Amino acid sequence: MMSPLMFDRTGRMACAAALCFIAVLSAGCNSGNDELQAWMDESRRNTPVTISKVAEPKAFEPFRYPATTEVDPFSAAKLRVGIEAPARNGPRGPDTGRVREPLESFSLDAFKMVGNLKQGPVVVGLLKSENAVHQVRVGNYIGQNFGRIVAISETEVAVRESVQDAAGDWVERDTALRLQESGK
Numbered sequence: 001m002m003s004p005l006m007f008d009r010t011g012r013m014a015c016a017a018a019l020c021f022i023a024v025l026s027a028g029c030n031s032g033n034d035e036l037q038a039w040m041d042e043s044r045r046n047t048p049v050t051i052s053k054v055a056e057p058k059a060f061e062p063f064r065y066p067a068t069t070e071v072d073p074f075s076a077a078k079l080r081v082g083i084e085a086p087a088r089n090g091p092r093g094p095d096t097g098r099v100r101e102p103l104e105s106f107s108l109d110a111f112k113m114v115g116n117l118k119q120g121p122v123v124v125g126l127l128k129s130e131n132a133v134h135q136v137r138v139g140n141y142i143g144q145n146f147g148r149i150v151a152i153s154e155t156e157v158a159v160r161e162s163v164q165d166a167a168g169d170w171v172e173r174d175t176a177l178r179l180q181e182s183g184k
Contacts, residue, residue, distance in 0.1 A: 093170040094146035094162045101141045103127075103134060108143035113157055113177045125149070125157040127177065147175075155179045 103111075106129050114133060115126040125136045136142065140149045142159060151158040156176040165171050 103129075103136070103140065103142045104144065104147075106143070108145070108147055108159065108161070108175065108177070111142070111177055112180045114180060116152060116154060123152045125152040125177075127157065145173075150174075 110129045111127045111134075112129075113125060114128045117124040117126065117135070122137070127134045127136055127142075136149055136152070136157065138149050138152055141147065142149060143161060145161040145163050147159045147161040149157055150160050156178045158174065158176050161173045161175060162170050163173055
């Protein structure tokens with residue numbers, strides 16, 4: 001029977017022998033790397049170095065605002081002029097006291113025109129939002145910017161929205177919902 005001391009000594013010797021074996025193997029592998037390193041060095045020496053010239057940057061020319069008598073659109077004075085200006089002849093703003101229609105709770109981007117119906121002189125537009133199709137007529141309100149339908153044709157529903165500009169004035173903006181072709 002082996003004593004624990006003898007087993008410890010043989011284990012150490014086996015470990016030392018394994019380390020020596022690994023060291024010899026790694027030394028043998030290094031000889032192949034020398035050839036590879038020599039080939040890489042030779043390739044670096046023989047490869048021509050090409051440096052392309054970077055084009056000169058274009059000269060920056062700042063924009064000059066020539067209208068010295070008008071208000072600079074980027075100044076705070078623009079807002080003061082809008083506030084101090086007398087009432088303009090443009091639209092006075094939307095009627096905020098009226099009862100809002102159901103389609104005004106959706107953004108105008110949520111609608112797609114999918115068709116229209118015509119019975120005599122009356123044209124009804126078919127608009128799809130989410131998974132519902134809505135019938136709209138000229139005069140209906142739509143969208144979140146106080147949009148009102150002003151015309152319906154076979155290919156589009158014309159909408160006039162009332163929005164505020166930077167000076168707080170109400171301006172009208174025309175947009176259209178065009179007929180969407182069904183993708184098959």
